[in-house]
Amino acid sequence: MNGFIMRCVKSFAYSVVINGAQGVEFKPTRGLRQGHPLSPYLFIIYVEGFSKLAKVERNGLSVTQLFFAYGSILFGEATNEGSMVIKSVVNEYEKISGQLINFDKSLIYFSSNVCNNVRCRISNILGVRISNNPEKYPGLPTMVGRQKKNTVVNIKEIL
Incomplete structure (x- = not known):
């Protein structure tokens, strides 16, 4: 069950916008x-x-x-x-x-x-x-x- 949930969490990628510029994408590794x-x-x-x-x-x-x-x-x-x-x-x-x-x-x-x-x-x-x-x-x-x-x-x- 935990493996399934972590696959769902890790399937997303995030990036941070700093001063209007989009940063490098990263994926979560530690869960929600x-x-x-x-x-x-x-x-x-x-x-x-x-x-x-x-x-x-x-x-x-x-x-x-x-x-x-x-x-x-x-x-x-x-x-x-x-x-x-x-x-x-x-x-x-x-x-x-x-x-x-x-x-x-x-x-x-x-x-x-x-x-x-x-x-x-x-x-x-x-x-x-x-x-x-x-x-x-x-x-x-x-x-x-x-x-x-x-x-x-x-x-x-x-x-």
Whole structure:
């Protein structure tokens, strides 16, 4: 899939006009940049592909996900097996798509019933930092407590 997309991207040639004179043509070699008109369509194609990978239940475990234009949230079981399933899906996605996950920017959050040694073990398996306070995910609350009405009102105001 990634090879097909890169062939489409590389089939174009660009030139820059400087002081009214057209420069030498050049072809892109590194793919699309943020803001390119094709980016939203490619995002949809890749998200669909990731969703298909994640829905395949491995060892009886599945990965649930939410996708945004600026990131993703993955949900899984807080066990060694669950973290290996997530790692497997992410690795397969990277291999197929050619896109790489930025683990330096990735965080993991656990529910309160997961003990510290399990948290550390899973964090090490996935290679991500543990977050203790996931208050918002780009403008949206990640945790909804007893005051559900207030949360919904705030989301409505954002939209």
